[in-house]
Amino acid sequence: MKISGRNFIQGKVVDIKKGATTAHVHIEIAGGVVLTASITNEAVEDLKLEKGKACHALIKASDVMVAVD
Template sequence: MTAPNEEASIGMLQSLQEIATMRLSARNQIQGRIVEVRPGATTTHVKIEIADGVILTASITNEASEELGLKIGDTATAVIKASDVMVGV
């Protein structure tokens, strides 16, 4: 019999595989290439080049970064939720 944590891990892997093939309702999806992955104390900053010299930076949990196995050079899609976008001047 497997331990509860092992079952949770298997479930998470299945969920990640489902997400990889899932279509999203979010229309703000921008494809690019990962140019930097910088882990911090609790979050990882991921820089995605979406056009020549145009960099989009996302902050995700360290756990999510590890689960996704993000590496420089990987193709990635940034999905932007309007409720999380802030503008400063």
Template sequence: MKLNVSLSARNTLKGKVVDIKKGQTTSHIKIDIGNSQILTASITNEAVDELALKIGDDAWGIIKASDVIVAK
């Protein structure tokens, strides 16, 4: 089922899935968001299956965080 919803998250990055590494319970998804930038997300294997994610798919990285830590 697809939902047409609005999000409270303000950081949305569209890209293409370039890699999926499945572990025992969690997958690491790499999304190319352009300009040689890769966003990596850790999501459950169940979420990968429900979204039917595969390499080459268009996907959104949606970031909702209350804290951002910067180090140098």
């Protein structure tokens, strides 16, 4: 499968915090950078996410901002 979302970044799950309906998944990518994804608990279960699991972060280009000093 190919997806139009331009940012598809290899990583692995390093932490999952489930709330009542929304979970925060922490994904370590290259260089030790850790991303936070806020997704549904349902998705966490459907994808069988757990610490150490290989995954990709997927981000649409229109959701990326740029900041400079």
